[in-house]
């Protein structure tokens with residue numbers, strides 16, 4: 287099956303491209319400028335080599351210089367329009383389901399599961415999406431989760447001493463938090479063994495789609511089946527408990543999915559849970575790690591954040607949890623959060639497909655059926671949009687608002703439902719970290735942007751408990 291799949295990909299991609307180009311010429315569409323590279327592989331190899339450097343946007347920078355802010359290329363088997371223009375990006379995000387629809391490479395959809403939120407379209411997406419958004423809305427849930435977040439973070443930090451691999455620790459915290467929020471499952475052996483399988487799934491996401499037949503990818507697919515089975519057991523058990531009215535009612539995501547008269551099937555719920563796990567895990571833990579790295583490298587910002595957080599902690603009893611009002615009184619920390627999201631751009635952009643011919647600025651047309659990539663990172667790192675764009679400068683957020691060109695969580699109907707949660711987790715984490723520890727980097731470590739944003743060595747640091755730390 288794999289071989290025939292590859293073969294058909296190999297045959298269909300250049301043919302489809304030629305056909306599209308022929309049609310485009312015939313109707314005198316003005317395609318945006320650019321090059322489709324070699325037949326079949328297009329410019330995929332250039333893309334991959336480019337991202338092995340330290341520059342966050344080498345592939346895009348180079349093409350923007352040559353062709354302007356919107357250009358065509360050919361990557362991962364398809365001709366694609368790349369947009370680095372805030373106006374065109376907005377058009378793409380706001381017209382979800384009308385002019386553009388979601389479209390991810392096959393390797394990613396297989397891993398996510400056919401019914402995952404990322405891939406859903408139309409009505410079903412609307413229903414699921416509003417569920418996750420409502421979830422964020424209620425005050426009780428907020429209080430409830432803030433307590434969990436705080437407790438779990440404290441518990442994890444409690445075991446830190448000496449040399450710590452920050453990225454690994456952040457991942458552990460994020461996974462445990464997500465399991466708790468989704469299914470009220472406390473950390474233990476079960477979550478650790480699930481996490482091991484889950485790590486294999488994540489690896490699969492970052493094998494390049496050319497290697498659809500690679501061992502890593504096959505292992506990831508197998509691991510996904512195991513994760514889905516484990517989750518399905520929980521879903522069935524909870525459904526039974528609900529029907530028999532056994533056990534205390536729970537207030538987690540799964541309860542919301544089961545309670546509604548939406549009649550989601552077990553399979554739908556499992557795919558949905560897997561997608562939320564994927565969405566939260568890698569992104570939030572990277573955000574936590576990079577915020578600490580940027581702060582470490584910007585001592586003035588760290589000092590200011592520490593002062594703000596110490597003021598909040600000084601007002602509280604030793605073991606009292608942080609509350610919503612505390613979260614809402616960290617203005618400088620919020621600048622640090624925004625700036626980390628802007629510089630690191632953990633989700634660099636989104637893929638869509640044009641549902642019809644779409645005229646864009648400059649007199650160009652995105653032809654129906656073409657893949658589109660809206661790059662958020664290119665907008666956030668463009669000096670025309672942000673002064674000294676490649677510098678970490680949290681104070682810029684005190685000076686002026688970014689208007690609507692800043693979209694770290696996407697936007698429109700597919701705005702990332704976890705955007706507030708990610709901010710809360712990072713803020714609580716920073717509070718507990720700076721009030722309890724001081725730290726220094728254990729080694730030189732560099733930012734990398736491929737296959738995902740992160741650091742080369744997972745950011746090792748030496749932590750030391752602060753002698754004046756108010757809590758243990």
Ligand SMILES: *[C@@H]1O[C@H](CO)[C@@H](O)[C@H](O)[C@H]1NC(C)=O
Nearest residue numbers: 419420421422423424428706
């Ligand atoms: C999520 O919760 C925050 C905090 O209450 C609120 O400001 C925001 O509007 C909520 N988002 C949605 C889409 O309901």
Ligand SMILES: *[C@@H]1O[C@H](CO)[C@@H](O)[C@H](O)[C@H]1NC(C)=O
Nearest residue numbers: 617620621624683684692694
């Ligand atoms: C951070 O960015 C959000 C948009 O995602 C914006 O609404 C908010 O005002 C910004 N915060 C600060 C402190 O500038």
